[in-house]
Amino acid sequence: MREVAALRIETGRILAILRDMYPDAHCALDFTTPFELLIATILSAQCTDERVNMITPRLFPRYLSPEAMLALRQEELEELIRDCGLFRSKAKNILGACLLLVMRHGGEVPRTMAALEKLPGVGRKTANVVLSNAFGVPAIAVDTHVFRVSRRLGLAESDTPEKVERELRRRIPKRDWSAAHHWLIHHGRRLCHARGPECLRCPLSPYCPAYRSGAVHPK
Numbered sequence: 323m324r325e326v327a328a329l330r331i332e333t334g335r336i337l338a339i340l341r342d343m344y345p346d347a348h349c350a351l352d353f354t355t356p357f358e359l360l361i362a363t364i365l366s367a368q369c370t371d372e373r374v375n376m377i378t379p380r381l382f383p384r385y386l387s388p389e390a391m392l393a394l395r396q397e398e399l400e401e402l403i404r405d406c407g408l409f410r411s412k413a414k415n416i417l418g419a420c421l422l423l424v425m426r427h428g429g430e431v432p433r434t435m436a437a438l439e440k441l442p443g444v445g446r447k448t449a450n451v452v453l454s455n456a457f458g459v460p461a462i463a464v465d466t467h468v469f470r471v472s473r474r475l476g477l478a479e480s481d482t483p484e485k486v487e488r489e490l491r492r493r494i495p496k497r498d499w500s501a502a503h504h505w506l507i508h509h510g511r512r513l514c515h516a517r518g519p520e521c522l523r524c525p526l527s528p529y530c531p532a533y534r535s536g537a538v539h540p541k
């Protein structure tokens with residue numbers, strides 16, 4: 323029981339510091355509608371948000387709906403998104419997703435995990451990003467930064483994104499799920515790099531098991 327209380331206090335401290343460090347953390351992908359965010363998130367696989375933000379103005383507002391996007395042949399869409407890597411499979415997935423949106427959802431982006439995960443190119447992480455940022459549903463999308471940083475900080479121990487998400491949902495109050503996702507991403511990008519984390523500048527170092535144990539090699 324005491325251990326649970328101690329964990330809760332430790333988690334609260336870590337979240338409070340992250341909140342102070344990144345009060346304006348938000349989704350770095352540019353979008354104005356759930357459909358735009360869905361497409362941007364599919365494009366963001368193994369690609370930086372900055373690059374995706376350079377590509378999406380080629381698509382929007384011209385192809386602002388699934389119906390409009392389906393007017394493109396796959397080769398035409400590939401040409402428009404070719405700078406983002408994996409462009410052939412992404413173009414195929416985007417057109418497949420648009421077809422399902424039209425056939426099953428009246429051209430709208432669905433608001434449930436189950437329906438989103440059935441769309442080509444949409445896994446649990448992408449679905450969580452859309453639910454959280456487009457619809458305001460509390461969610462924690464576990465990308466490479468969230469996975470690494472939460473494990474270093476001892477917020478999670480598991481070895482798959484799905485299990486880490488479950489652990490984070492248990493440790494973090496639901497009201498903070500979506501914000502914590504952004505805080506952890508920002509921290510991973512700014513200080514807690516995969517290689518050479520900047521622990522000596524990190525206000526979380528007194529609470530960070532990875533730093534205290536010497537498991538990471540700071541810059």
Ligand code: SF4
Pocket residue numbers: 474475513514515519520521522524525526527530532533538540
């Ligand atoms: S102390 Fe180092 S490893 Fe721990 S969260 Fe900060 S930057 Fe990351």
